[in-house]
Amino acid sequence: MKIGLFFGSFNPIHIGHLAIANYMAEYTDMEQIWFVVSPHNPFKSKNSLLADYHRLELVNRAIERYPNLRASNIEFGMPQPSFTIDTLTYLKEKNPSHQFCLIIGSDNLKNFTKWKNHELILKNHDLFIYPRPNFKSEDVTLKGNIHTVDAPLIEISSSFIRKAVKEKKEVPYFMPEKAYNYMKEMHFYEKL
Ligand SMILES: Nc1ncnc2c1ncn2[C@@H]1O[C@H](COP(=O)(O)OP(=O)(O)OP(=O)(O)O)[C@@H](O)[C@H]1O
């Protein structure tokens, strides 16, 4: 089976993430999209990062309605920070019959050549890039099977949601309803 791996901090998951996964599932030949919740992006500080299992729970609640979307906690038991090549190698070992592609937003392109063993990632996996406002894909020249999708831009980020919550704003339409309700119920991000 062809599976799109959507790695991320998901701190918290927002409707932009869902729209990207939805687009990839409908407009490419990926049969499933797996949200891989990363305990710790090597390039980000852990400040304001909610516990792994809370972020995973938010993802699980967000994708409940969609059968071709899955959440993965595979990186929880792996060394941190979370290097994508190590997870890809492990996933391939565990699922030899699946073909794994990588999905990223175009903001991640800028530093992609600094990712651990990025050439190996590109040698073994197709890379699908979802455009993000203010992050052009054209300037980057990577070698491999790179697919820049021509999809609607979405100007939403997890930082926006964290900031809104801290400022006591109500932003229910920026997250899937069940994930938003859980975030509010648990008082996530109010003091982070
Ligand atoms: N609005 C968006 N458009 C395109 N790609 C996005 C968008 N939001 C997130 N992504 C992509 O989704 C993946 C996971 O992103 P992440 O969980 O860090 O969300 P974020 O909104 O970028 O978070 P933060 O604001 O905390 O940096 C990354 O590959 C990122 O590039």
Ligand SMILES: O=C(O)c1ccc[n+]([C@@H]2O[C@H](COP(=O)([O-])O)[C@@H](O)[C@H]2O)c1
């Ligand atoms: O492997 C690397 O060197 C590497 C460097 C930077 C980011 N990543 C991964 O990229 C994913 C996207 O991160 P984020 O925080 O933008 O959601 C997340 O799974 C990180 O672990 C991976």
